[in-house]
Amino acid sequence: MPDFECACCGLCCKRDPYYAVSLLDIETISAGLGMSPVEFFNRYCAVVDTPGGFRYPVILAPEGCPFLKDKLCGIHNIKPIGCRVFPESSLLPVTILKKSVRAIQSCAILSLPDSDEPLKTDHELMAKRDLSFEHTKAYFEEREDFDEPSWAVAKDNLIKVLSDVARNYRPWS
Numbered sequence: 001m002p003d004f005e006c007a008c009c010g011l012c013c014k015r016d017p018y019y020a021v022s023l024l025d026i027e028t029i030s031a032g033l034g035m036s037p038v039e040f041f042n043r044y045c046a047v048v049d050t051p052g053g054f055r056y057p058v059i060l061a062p063e064g065c066p067f068l069k070d071k072l073c074g075i076h077n078i079k080p081i082g083c084r085v086f087p088e089s090s091l092l093p094v095t096i097l098k099k100s101v102r103a104i105q106s107c108a109i110l111s112l113p114d115s116d117e118p119l120k121t122d123h124e125l126m127a128k129r130d131l132s133f134e135h136t137k138a139y140f141e142e143r144e145d146f147d148e149p150s151w152a153v154a155k156d157n158l159i160k161v162l163s164d165v166a167r168n169y170r171p172w173s
């Protein structure tokens with residue numbers, strides 16, 4: 001599988017109007033910023049209906065992600081799981097992945113040789129990403145906004161599920 005080395009141009013952190021955060025990301029990022037979860041959410045986030053038909057919490061990025069600093073992620077060690085698995089998360093063959101980023105001319109993905117295989121990726125992290133998204137979508141499905149007590153229960157439940165993945169996971173490649 002092809003390896004990918006990011007050129008750190010920062011442009012993929014500017015191209016979308018928002019970036020997804022999971023239930024657990026809300027805790028990790030708010031703690032890292034020294035804020036309460038509700039303070040973090042009210043200052044940086046919103047619940048949106050995505051084009052894919054989901055309600056999901058996101059970091060709003062009308063002029064690029066607010067955490068992008070000098071082309072690099074200013075919260076790299078605590079960034080959302082969706083950001084951690086990009087661009088491998090698409091699991092698209094490299095040839096198709098290249099088409100999806102062709103608007104970003106400086107993206108190092110465009111320099112990769114064409115291939116029918118996806119990029120080399122961390123499948124345990126991907127499994128955690130999928131579970132995080134699933135639990136987060138389920139929690140926010142009926143919600144307009146952030147409610148800290150019920151979020152804390154849902155987030156603790158997600159932590160338990162993710163620790164089971166770590167205990168039971170057997171890589172398949």
Ligand code: SF4
Pocket residue numbers: 012013019065066067068069072073074075076079080083
């Ligand atoms: S959190 Fe970091 S990696 Fe994610 S969009 Fe913002 S700057 Fe980019």
Ligand code: SF4
Pocket residue numbers: 006007008009010011012013087104106107108109
């Ligand atoms: S646009 Fe491509 S090269 Fe630039 S930071 Fe994003 S993934 Fe890396």
